[in-house]
Amino acid sequence: MFQRIVTYFEQQSFGVSTYLANKLNMSTSKVRLFFIYSSFLAVGFPILFYFLAAVVLDIRNYMKRMRLRVWE
Structure with missing residues:
Protein backbone atom coordinates (compact mmCIF):
# COMPACT_ATOMS: atom_id res chain seq x y z
CA MET A 1 0.00 0.00 0.00
CA PHE A 2 2.74 2.44 0.95
CA GLN A 3 4.70 1.62 -2.20
CA ARG A 4 1.64 2.37 -4.34
CA ILE A 5 1.33 5.79 -2.71
CA VAL A 6 5.01 6.55 -3.26
CA THR A 7 4.81 5.41 -6.89
CA TYR A 8 1.74 7.58 -7.49
CA PHE A 9 3.43 10.71 -6.15
CA GLU A 10 6.60 10.01 -8.11
CA GLN A 11 4.64 9.70 -11.33
CA GLN A 12 2.53 12.78 -10.66
CA SER A 13 5.36 15.02 -9.46
CA PHE A 14 6.78 17.77 -11.60
CA GLY A 15 10.25 16.28 -11.88
CA VAL A 16 12.00 19.08 -10.03
CA SER A 17 13.65 16.80 -7.50
CA THR A 18 14.78 14.40 -10.20
CA TYR A 19 16.18 17.22 -12.33
CA LEU A 20 18.08 18.77 -9.44
CA ALA A 21 19.39 15.40 -8.28
CA ASN A 22 20.70 14.60 -11.74
CA LYS A 23 22.38 18.00 -12.05
CA LEU A 24 23.98 17.77 -8.59
CA ASN A 25 24.82 14.03 -8.82
CA MET A 26 22.79 13.29 -5.70
CA SER A 27 20.08 10.88 -4.71
CA THR A 28 16.55 12.00 -5.52
CA SER A 29 15.36 11.08 -2.05
CA ARG A 69 8.22 19.99 -34.34
CA VAL A 70 9.52 22.87 -36.43
CA TRP A 71 12.25 20.71 -37.91
CA GLU A 72 10.05 17.69 -38.66
Whole structure:
Protein backbone atom coordinates (compact mmCIF):
# COMPACT_ATOMS: atom_id res chain seq x y z
CA MET A 1 0.00 0.00 0.00
CA PHE A 2 2.74 2.44 0.95
CA GLN A 3 4.70 1.62 -2.20
CA ARG A 4 1.64 2.37 -4.34
CA ILE A 5 1.33 5.79 -2.71
CA VAL A 6 5.01 6.55 -3.26
CA THR A 7 4.81 5.41 -6.89
CA TYR A 8 1.74 7.58 -7.49
CA PHE A 9 3.43 10.71 -6.15
CA GLU A 10 6.60 10.01 -8.11
CA GLN A 11 4.64 9.70 -11.33
CA GLN A 12 2.53 12.78 -10.66
CA SER A 13 5.36 15.02 -9.46
CA PHE A 14 6.78 17.77 -11.60
CA GLY A 15 10.25 16.28 -11.88
CA VAL A 16 12.00 19.08 -10.03
CA SER A 17 13.65 16.80 -7.50
CA THR A 18 14.78 14.40 -10.20
CA TYR A 19 16.18 17.22 -12.33
CA LEU A 20 18.08 18.77 -9.44
CA ALA A 21 19.39 15.40 -8.28
CA ASN A 22 20.70 14.60 -11.74
CA LYS A 23 22.38 18.00 -12.05
CA LEU A 24 23.98 17.77 -8.59
CA ASN A 25 24.82 14.03 -8.82
CA MET A 26 22.79 13.29 -5.70
CA SER A 27 20.08 10.88 -4.71
CA THR A 28 16.55 12.00 -5.52
CA SER A 29 15.36 11.08 -2.05
CA LYS A 30 17.96 13.39 -0.48
CA VAL A 31 16.75 16.30 -2.57
CA ARG A 32 13.15 15.58 -1.60
CA LEU A 33 14.09 15.40 2.08
CA PHE A 34 15.92 18.70 1.73
CA PHE A 35 12.76 20.34 0.38
CA ILE A 36 10.66 18.86 3.17
CA TYR A 37 12.99 19.82 6.01
CA SER A 38 13.81 23.25 4.65
CA SER A 39 10.13 24.06 4.15
CA PHE A 40 9.59 23.50 7.87
CA LEU A 41 12.53 25.71 8.75
CA ALA A 42 11.96 28.46 6.21
CA VAL A 43 8.16 28.61 6.62
CA GLY A 44 7.29 27.47 3.13
CA PHE A 45 9.76 29.40 0.96
CA PRO A 46 11.21 26.21 -0.60
CA ILE A 47 7.70 25.21 -1.64
CA LEU A 48 7.46 28.44 -3.65
CA PHE A 49 10.85 27.70 -5.18
CA TYR A 50 9.70 24.17 -6.02
CA PHE A 51 6.58 25.37 -7.83
CA LEU A 52 8.52 28.11 -9.63
CA ALA A 53 11.09 25.53 -10.76
CA ALA A 54 8.25 23.25 -11.88
CA VAL A 55 6.82 26.01 -14.06
CA VAL A 56 10.24 26.81 -15.54
CA LEU A 57 10.96 23.15 -16.29
CA ASP A 58 7.52 22.72 -17.85
CA ILE A 59 8.04 25.73 -20.10
CA ARG A 60 11.53 24.48 -20.98
CA ASN A 61 10.20 21.05 -21.96
CA TYR A 62 7.40 22.67 -23.96
CA MET A 63 9.90 24.81 -25.87
CA LYS A 64 12.04 21.75 -26.65
CA ARG A 65 9.03 19.91 -28.03
CA MET A 66 8.03 22.90 -30.15
CA ARG A 67 11.56 23.24 -31.53
CA LEU A 68 11.56 19.60 -32.57
CA ARG A 69 8.22 19.99 -34.34
CA VAL A 70 9.52 22.87 -36.43
CA TRP A 71 12.25 20.71 -37.91
CA GLU A 72 10.05 17.69 -38.66
